[in-house]
Amino acid sequence: MTGAEAVAECLKAQGIELIFGIRGLHITPVAAAVKKRGLRFIEVRNEQSAAFMADAYARATGRIGVVLAGTGAGTAATMVGIQEAYCSSSPILLLASQIEQAHLHKGWGDVHEVKDQHGLISNVTEACYDVKSASDIPHCLHEIFSGMQGERPRPYGLEIAADILKEELNAPFFYQPAVRTPKLPGEARLEEAVEMIAQARRPVIYAGGGAIAPDAGHAITRLAELLHAPVLTSIKGKGVIPEDHDLSLGNLGTEEPVQALLTEADLAVVVGTRFSNRSTGKWSLRLPPRWVRIDLDERQFDKTHPHIQGREIVELVADARTALEHILVRFEQQPSRPQGFERSTILRTKRQTLDRLRTNYPTEVQLLEVIRSALRRDAIIANDSTVAAYWTRRYFEVYEPRSFLWAMGSGTIGFGLPAAIGAKLAKPESQVLALCGDGGFLFSCQELATAVKHRLAIVVLLFNDNAFGVVDYVERKAGHLFGDEALSNPDFIALAKSFGADAVKVDSLDAVGDALLEALTRNRLTVIEVPAVLQVPPDLA
Template sequence: MTRNGGDVVVETLAALGVSHVFGIPGQHALGLFDAIRRSDLQFVSSRVENNSAFGADGYARATGEVGVLFLSTGPGALTALGALQEAYATGVPLLVITSQVPRSGLGLRRGMLHQLDDQQRSATNVTKSTAVVRRAAQIPSLLADAWALAQSAPAGPTWVEIPQDVLLEITDVPVVTSVVASVAARPPRPELVDAAAALLGAAERPVILAGGGVRRSAGGPEALVTLAEKLDAPVVSTVGGKGAISFGHPLSAASWIEDRHTTALLEDADVLLAVGTAMGEVTSNYFTLAPKGRLIHIDAEPRVLEANHPGLGIHADAAPALTAIASAVSQRSGNGAAVASGLRRAVEDRLASQDLGIELALMRDLREAVPAAAQTFWDMTIAAYWAWSAWDPREGGFHSAQGSGGLGFGFPAAIAAAIGSGERTLAVSGDGGAMYSIAELATARQHDADVTWLIVDDGGYGILREYMTDAFGQATATELARPDFIALAGSFGVAAHLATLDSVGEIVADTFTTRGPAVVVLPALLKMFALT
């Protein structure tokens, strides 16, 4: 059998240990897809390239593997960029392999189908690196390098373009059976560890703010708990950091980051250790956080260090940095557990003073309905905004689109996660966000994915309606026509259920006893808690 560049790509992926690939076929990428036919790779075809990228993202989050994405030239590649922004902002490792026009058209305007002036440059805002293959012999090394860089902290998407003629040309490159892919370590500098240990050793009111970088770092959660226990320090989790420390741990102050009591706790610490977080807009309670004590800021992305607050910046991956600091500090006896439990009681009392019975009951009912180990994926919707703070992930992973805030993440990410993990997942969307990924009902059905999709239908862009009404007294362009979601799901052969606030928990729980995709529609008008 003759082999071509497409075979070299697929062989390289197999040598890297890839099992699943996401994407949509395209004219310039046909060499890739013909090669997949001759391989053991499982291809998951979505209906929109942006959703393919969300799928690869969800697969990576659920499995801990690199998500691999095949894109076609021009419109296909460009359509995926919005979803790649989420992976880039959140630090999700993806390897994006996109086709290109033949080499004879690169950099020219020859009127080729799908041709862009500079497709590679289009990706630079949402990827860690970009490369263009010129010869089939380059494919194994360029893919291996991109694979390793995608996982090197801070993780994120990498982008490799392969022209159509390279994919189709017969090659004498030997069959790829091994590749060298070295993931770079990011340890802390010893003098910075010593400085951090000195600050924490002298602290009377240390507090830890744990971000998504802790969860993504191999051994990060364990290292976090070890240091927290040694310092006897309360730990606040960001949205991305949910699960870095169990909510059941005595030192967990949960993740009510949009709360004045949590903001006050972080501000009043005489030493605040922020790790794996940019301390950005949501985490800082919309930039109201103003630390009064010393700040130690650890992150693998150097651009976030001290970006919002001055402090001791430590450029390092979370796990080795936390482990090194824990080894350098002495055991401390404090009142961390009492501070953590006191904060959680204060938050509960504040919420109890507001008219939020419906929303609190919904969060409680969904939490009890979903198995403790289930992975959950949340779109940008009011229910998700509640979940950012209120949801206890237990043994499962909590994933949201909070990194870049784009709509349509939840359902395609949950489909791919279910396919990759072999376990049922939960996606939560609003009716507005649901329309971004409604075509993926076909994907869920085609692959018989064990996914439950909860659509909270409030007739429009609910959070924007609330923002605009608060700001201007009325909302504009937030009310939406939408389909009969029950009938639409049924037309795809997907089981669908109409729920009420009283029945939604029971219905969602029942779907976790079934196989295949299921849709639950909840007509409900939710509101946000007051931020102050």
């Protein structure tokens, strides 16, 4: 068995079914080996897109995404996508080839040779493993998959020299699949947490992406209903509890009516979040000072912005769902319960927020409502960094976990279409909508070819304002526009059709709903161009 075949056997044993990438010169033996073993290889048109697709696949399923990249340029092209996966805690394996071992660091001018590929990968992953012999491959992959499933989910790299991929193993092949083992909370801290919650009068819950990853939504909903506690989320936490639930306040924590409500709270149960800039309105979120905080990564406790950090905190280092289920068992035995908030008060607070928004931004709010009404509850939204997506991150209602994808970790553009492809491959029966701007769409429009090849019925809403709209808004506000910023765009309808996609251009925002419904009914890859200049949402204004 060769090194490449050992990689394929390990992936298959681990339950990997789908791999994204391009068959670069050195990595082709792995692509061939995985295909022979029945794994599906999705060959893309740019390695950056492969990383975005694998990331979206992981977010939509909770499974591990795998990227295959050739030495040098191919691996370098994945870096933006792998960085996004790191920032957003997605479990991605980057399998990268390397020049022959004997040639490393010699500077002889090998094909695809780069100065420090290992360092490049290490900068955007939790760790990068270098294989020294073919027989090391099973052990390295077991360690990587164990780290992904036992610790905070993040990308890892595995770098294998071209000669090792062809080398025969010098020992019998053996691979033990890594198994997810939830990290349990310490008993003493658990009792402290339950006592703190029992002493509270009006607790609130704040949930981030760390609540989505272990499927903690049901436990959060049970706890919220038991405590009569409103549930706020980060952007990545959207959908952990259905946002039409009476107790859900979604990502509205920095809105004025919600801020007023939060002044009445005396405890926050904080689950799996780092309180990022974008989720907290540039760290303007104000939670009560007493916290019960649950996180799989104890390093995160010391990395909270000082404007948000609580003052009296019980910290539980544990898997979110496991910790919450333990809290629920103990709390249900408590003789006293918090008074909590009246549901009518929470509903009124949310209604006040949205009514005020509807008054000041009627066009943008109507657009969100039209999109939401056209989609099924479990539809997946893949957001690029465009003005429309800046609206959805806070004000678009999400009803299911793993259905709202946004490159908020890195803030990159070009994510929307590849993410939609990865999500559709993950969940072929789900409706998948990509929200793109004209600027970001041209970063990855070539992946329409990938979608056509695999007959993926994705709908792309392409908002065309002939600009990098968010950047232009910020620069205009600062007085730094020079008149040469307008983008020169292609005929997007002709472009999409040239790939074999359906395409239509609507005349106004009022026509978006009908066009979207028709595209979803046709169940074909469809690009809908929407010529529109949207106002930026109030948190950017």
